[in-house]
Amino acid sequence: MSVTIKDIAKLAGVSHTTVSRALNNSSLISEETKEKIKTIAAELNYTPNYNARSLVLDRSYNIGLFFSTIHEGTSSSFFYEVVRGVNDIVHKEFKLIVSGIDDYVDFHSINRKHFDGIIVMSQSTKDDSFIYNILEKNIPLVVLNREIQDAPIMNILSDDRNGAYKAVEYLIHSGHKKLAIIEGKKGFKSTQERKDGFFQALIDHNITITKDFIVEGKYDSESGYKAMKELLRHSDTPTAVFCSNDDMAVGAMKAIAEQGLKIPDDISLMGFDDNVFSPFLSPALTTVKRPVEEISKEGAKKLLDLIHGEQVTKEILHINTRLQIRESVGRMKVKD
Amino acid sequence: MSVTIKDIAKLAGVSHTTVSRALNNSSLISEETKEKIKTIAAELNYTPNYNARSLVLDRSYNIGLFFSTIHEGTSSSFFYEVVRGVNDIVHKEFKLIVSGIDDYVDFHSINRKHFDGIIVMSQSTKDDSFIYNILEKNIPLVVLNREIQDAPIMNILSDDRNGAYKAVEYLIHSGHKKLAIIEGKKGFKSTQERKDGFFQALIDHNITITKDFIVEGKYDSESGYKAMKELLRHSDTPTAVFCSNDDMAVGAMKAIAEQGLKIPDDISLMGFDDNVFSPFLSPALTTVKRPVEEISKEGAKKLLDLIHGEQVTKEILHINTRLQIRESVGRMKVKD
DNA sequence: AAGACAATTGTTAACGTGTGCACAATATGC
DNA sequence: GCATATTGTGCACACGTTAACAATTGTCTT
Numbered sequence: 001m002s003v004t005i006k007d008i009a010k011l012a013g014v015s016h017t018t019v020s021r022a023l024n025n026s027s028l029i030s031e032e033t034k035e036k037i038k039t040i041a042a043e044l045n046y047t048p049n050y051n052a053r054s055l056v057l058d059r060s061y062n063i064g065l066f067f068s069t070i071h072e073g074t075s076s077s078f079f080y081e082v083v084r085g086v087n088d089i090v091h092k093e094f095k096l097i098v099s100g101i102d103d104y105v106d107f108h109s110i111n112r113k114h115f116d117g118i119i120v121m122s123q124s125t126k127d128d129s130f131i132y133n134i135l136e137k138n139i140p141l142v143v144l145n146r147e148i149q150d151a152p153i154m155n156i157l158s159d160d161r162n163g164a165y166k167a168v169e170y171l172i173h174s175g176h177k178k179l180a181i182i183e184g185k186k187g188f189k190s191t192q193e194r195k196d197g198f199f200q201a202l203i204d205h206n207i208t209i210t211k212d213f214i215v216e217g218k219y220d221s222e223s224g225y226k227a228m229k230e231l232l233r234h235s236d237t238p239t240a241v242f243c244s245n246d247d248m249a250v251g252a253m254k255a256i257a258e259q260g261l262k263i264p265d266d267i268s269l270m271g272f273d274d275n276v277f278s279p280f281l282s283p284a285l286t287t288v289k290r291p292v293e294e295i296s297k298e299g300a301k302k303l304l305d306l307i308h309g310e311q312v313t314k315e316i317l318h319i320n321t322r323l324q325i326r327e328s329v330g331r332m333k334v335k336d
Numbered sequence: 337m338s339v340t341i342k343d344i345a346k347l348a349g350v351s352h353t354t355v356s357r358a359l360n361n362s363s364l365i366s367e368e369t370k371e372k373i374k375t376i377a378a379e380l381n382y383t384p385n386y387n388a389r390s391l392v393l394d395r396s397y398n399i400g401l402f403f404s405t406i407h408e409g410t411s412s413s414f415f416y417e418v419v420r421g422v423n424d425i426v427h428k429e430f431k432l433i434v435s436g437i438d439d440y441v442d443f444h445s446i447n448r449k450h451f452d453g454i455i456v457m458s459q460s461t462k463d464d465s466f467i468y469n470i471l472e473k474n475i476p477l478v479v480l481n482r483e484i485q486d487a488p489i490m491n492i493l494s495d496d497r498n499g500a501y502k503a504v505e506y507l508i509h510s511g512h513k514k515l516a517i518i519e520g521k522k523g524f525k526s527t528q529e530r531k532d533g534f535f536q537a538l539i540d541h542n543i544t545i546t547k548d549f550i551v552e553g554k555y556d557s558e559s560g561y562k563a564m565k566e567l568l569r570h571s572d573t574p575t576a577v578f579c580s581n582d583d584m585a586v587g588a589m590k591a592i593a594e595q596g597l598k599i600p601d602d603i604s605l606m607g608f609d610d611n612v613f614s615p616f617l618s619p620a621l622t623t624v625k626r627p628v629e630e631i632s633k634e635g636a637k638k639l640l641d642l643i644h645g646e647q648v649t650k651e652i653l654h655i656n657t658r659l660q661i662r663e664s665v666g667r668m669k670v671k672d
Numbered sequence: 673a674a675g676a677c678a679a680t681t682g683t684t685a686a687c688g689t690g691t692g693c694a695c696a697a698t699a700t701g702c
Numbered sequence: 703g704c705a706t707a708t709t710g711t712g713c714a715c716a717c718g719t720t721a722a723c724a725a726t727t728g729t730c731t732t
Contacts, residue, residue, distance in 0.1 A: 002447070004718055015682050020720060030680065049449050051396070052718035054387040055687050062431070070423060076416035076612065083415070083434060084406050091439045095398070095450075098419060098434045103427045111338065113385050114431075221616040250616045257618035276412065277613070280557040280586045282593035340688055351712045356690060366710060388688035391717050 003046045011044075012037050023048070054113075063094040063303065064115045066130070068123040070100040075219060075247050077275045078292055082121050082144075085296025090304065101126075107133045115139055117303045121296075122146040124187045140306040142299045146189040147316060154306065155316040156299045160190055160272075163288040163321030164197025164242070167270050170286075170323060171240045172205050175332030176268060180213035180238035182227040182248055188219070194244045194272060213238050217248045224248025228255035239332060240268035246275040249285055249328075264330030274324050283327035291319045339380045347380075348373050359384070390449070399430040399639070400451045402466070404459040406436040411555060411583050413611045414628055418457050418480075421632025426640065437462075443469045451475055453639045457632075458482040460523045476642040478635045482525040483652065490642065491652040492635045496526050496608075499624040499657030500533025500578070503606050506622075506659060507576045508541050511668030512604060516549035516574035518563040518584055524555070530580045530608060549574050553584045560584025564591035575668060576604035582611040585621055585664075600666030610660050619663035627655045 005023070009016040014033065022029045022037040054060055065086050067074055087096050094116065101120075104110070107130060110118075117140035120131055127146070134141050135151060142154045171179060181198050184191035202209055215230050217223040224243060231238060232255060243249040249271035256263055263269050263283055271278060271287030278285040298317060305312050341359070345352040350369065358365045358373040390396050401422050403410055423432050430452065437456075440446070443466060446454075453476040456467055463482070470477050471487060478490045507515060517534050520527035538545055551566050553559040560579060567574060568591060579585040585607035592599055599605050599619055607614060607623030614621040634653060641648050 002449070006718080016718090017683080017720080018681060020718095021681090024720085028680065033680085045444070047444055047447055047449075049391070049718050051387050051390040051449060052687090053720080055385070055391055055689090055718080056720050058687080060387070062433075070416075070420050074416075077412040079416045079419070080406075080410075080412035083419070087406060087435065087439070091435060095433045096435060097398075097431045099423065099427060099432060103423070108381070108383055111383055113338070113383075113387060221613050225616055247613065250613045254616045254618050254620070277557050277583065277586045280561055280590045282590050282618075284590070342688080352689085353691080353713080354711060356688095357711090360690085364710065369710085385688050388717090389690080391688080391719090392690050394717080 002049075003044045004049070005046075008037060008040050008044060008046060011040050058113070060112075060114050060116050061094055062097050062115050063090050063300075064097045064099065064110070064118040066118060066120045067098075067100050068121070068127050069102045070098075071102070072220075074123070075245065075273075075275075078273070081292040082296045085293040086119060086300045089297055089300035093304075101130045104130075110134070110139075111137055112139055117141070117307045119144060119296075119299055119303055122148075122189075124189060126187070140303060142303045142306070144295055144299045152314045154299075154302050154312060154314065156295050156302065157316065157318050158290050158292075158295055158321050159318045160193035160290070160321065161197035161200070163290065163323075164194040164272065165201045166197075166321070166323050167272070167288050168198050168201035168242055169205070170325070171242065171268065171270060171329060172201065172207065174240075174268070174329055176240040177207055177332075178213070178236075178238045178240070179207065179209060180215070180231050180241045181209075182215055182217045182224060182231075182241060182243045182252065184217060184244035184248075185219045186216065191219075191244060198242055210236075212236075217244060219245050219247060221247050221251035221254075224251030225255050226251070228252035232256070232259050232261075237267065240270065240329065242270045242272075244272055246271040246273045246278050246285060246287055249278075249287070250281065253281065263328050268329040270329055278324075279326060281328075286326045286329040287324050289322045289324050291321065295319050338385075339382045340385070341382075344373060344376050344380060344382060347376050394449070396448075396450050396452050397430055398433050398451050399426050399636075400433045400435070400446070400454040402454060402456045403434075403436050404457070404463050405438045406434075407438070408554075408556075410459070411581065411609070411611075414609070417628040418632045421629040422455060422636045425633055425636035429640075437466045440466075446470070446475075447473055448475055453477070453643045455480060455632075455635055455639055458484075458525070460525060462523070476639060478639045478642070480631055480635045488650045490635075490638050490648060490650065492631050492638065493652065493654055494626050494628075494631055494657050495654045496529035496626070496657065497533040497536070499626065499659075500530040500608065501537045502533075502657070502659050503608070503624050504534050504537035504578060505541070506661070507578065507604065507606060507665060508537065508543065510576075510604070510665055512576040513543055513668075514549070514572075514574045514576070515543065515545060516551070516567050516577045517545075518551055518553045518560060518567075518577060518579045518588065520553060520580035520584075521555045522552065527555075527580060534578055546572075548572075553580060555581050555583060557583050557587035557590075560587030561591050562587070564588035568592070568595050568597075573603070576606065576665065578606045578608075580608055582607040582609045582614050582621060582623055585614075585623070586617065589617065599664050604665040606665060614660075615662060617664075622662045622665040623660050625658045625660050627657065631655050 005019040006016045009019045019037055022034045120143045122143055122145055144156050215227040217227045243252055271285045274287045274289035341355040342352045345355045355373055358370045454470055456479045458479050458481055480492050551563040553563045579588055607621045610623045610625035
């Protein structure tokens with residue numbers, strides 16, 4: 001079988017306690033014996049049995065990264081950036097367990113023994129039962145992407161509303177008055193936020209909108225395609241369309257091209273997210289950069305602080321979005 | 337603290353041994369006491385301590401999913417599909433730990449105690465030291481995406497070479513004779529496979545190619561953009577370009593558009609992978625579907641078989657690619 | 673020289689589970 | 703009615719680690 005501290009103890013002629021202490025750099029042990037024990041351990045290629053250690057220390061060395069779902073509605077670039085961001089921060093100290101909240105029928109098996117800390121990348125209010133469950137169990141927790149009010153939870157968000165606002169303002173300043181919106185997936189918080197920002201900008205600039213210019217999407221390219229088709233069916237078409245994410249913007253571009261229209265000459269398009277491929281679309285997509293990786297990293301850092309016992313109080317951290325101006329939005333000719 | 341089998345034992349008036357057996361459905365225990373114990377356990381909201389169980393059973397309930405890297409060269413849709421595919425199969429029984437091989441300086445801490453099984457999504461020969469290390473440690477292992485010869489390893493691959501071959505054949509049958517290739521990231525096995533398929537098709541159809549029509553890429557959109565720029569710099573340009581993946585095809589499309597050329601009228605484009613957004617590009621990208629999710633699922637299933645002790649012998653499973661004909665490849669006018 | 677005290681190491685128990693073996697209770701066979 | 707299976711349960715230990723407490727040695731103080 002594998003090497004244990006008792007094996008090392010025998011070889012070193014000491015007790016296994018001494019070995020344990022030496023390997024953990026306890027100040028109780030003399031430098032001399034530490035040295036001796038460590039070399040023996042290295043020679044034997046010793047690795048501690050984490051299960052045994054976990055049992056007595058009541059730590060798991062696991063961090064859970066939970067998505068609302070890893071099936072639909074999660075765009076791949078979003079998923080990738082989140083995992084990468086979190087992994088970057090925690091991988092030295094922890095194992096990263098990735099799963100979907102909807103993988104669980106009950107949250108029975110999720111407890112302190114399994115997870116030293118949990119990061120929830122939350123998309124919808126459906127996650128609340130999960131989140132409050134974790135909270136009750138007193139597991140260090142950080143919730144990303146969706147604001148949880150009235151609870152002592154560390155919260156990291158992008159200011160989607162403000163991002164959408166700035167985007168729409170840019171459209172307006174470019175002379176557009178007939179604006180449309182393709183909304184995100186129903187029930188997702190981000191859908192609402194971006195929509196709110198969109199409308200707030202309209203209100204603040206005294207711009208009206210007809211019901212026909214508000215269409216639903218599902219955050220995937222196909223739904224963006226269909227939504228744009230819908231917008232183009234009417235005789236009166238918008239001059240600029242705000243897509244609630246880039247994936248849908250890609251679909252919208254296709255619908256526009258099929259209609260024989262040109263972007264941005266005939267119609268302008270604004271995205272949201274700034275996916276990796278967005279600068280390479282033709283025309284390059286003007287969009288709002290959502291700092292997904294930054295949010296994830298920031299969240300992971302906060303979680304580590306929490307785990308390491310730093311007294312962090314509830315905090316809602318907003319990370320700025322940034323307008324990425326490219327080629328898909330054109331300036332309206334001012335008629336006078 | 338949390339409930340243990342001893343607590344249950346006290347309440348039931350039996351020994352903890354009986355409780356353990358009852359909960360594990362041992363045939364030694366009468367149905368009657370089983371029933372009693374299970375209801376008590378349910379009432380107390382008991383969850384077994386996996387660390388303790390792992391310690392004595394020498395199982396971790398973890399499955400490791402290792403990518404060569406989760407930084408560069410891994411496209412997001414690829415990453416997403418792999419995680420999703422594997423998770424689908426294993427999430428009921430195991431926790432899924434995701435990490436990058438390049439996160440580790442040595443493979444010391446990777447052993448049977450931590451992982452009941454490991455799936456490697458391998459991109460390059462650099463992974464070999466890791467793979468052989470796992471093999472030595474006798475951990476159930478499945479390697480996806482890259483063929484490992486001369487070792488008793490379960491292997492699941494897509495036939496990239498054949499896929500590329502079919503793609504190029506399609507280009508040729510469409511009348512193209514001046515073909516170019518944008519290669520993938522150097523050192524990646526898939527790069528070589530696709531390149532091989534490309535050239536084999538040329539050879540079999542007696543088509544020559546000039547050195548200028550072979551350019552390197554890195555699998556990301558930017559490199560595709562640059563590569564295509566390069567191809568278009570010469571006075572003599574190809575009539576069709578085989579891009580080693582869809583991400584690069586997106587970049588290539590942009591370069592072509594900037595040159596004022598039209599796809600497929602002036603130049604035809606072939607991709608590889610069939611990303612989610614590929615059908616929604618303008619024009620929709622003709623490409624080769626690589627069954628990433630299927631490979632991942634198949635691999636995960638094989639791994640479970642291995643873990644459950646089914647005597648599975650080394651096997652190399654090829655999963656078919658499929659040509660997805662869309663709009664980006666045009667028929668050459670036959671001059672006579 | 674005896675006691676106090678610091679430095680280092682050892683003894684023993686604990687974490688929560690599973691299991692070989694012994695044992696009790698009951699059923700079966702003659 | 704006794705010996706023998708059969709069935710159900712408990713005792714004691716093991717897994718590999720950490721930690722409270724005890725023990726040993728050496729040094730210093732008075």
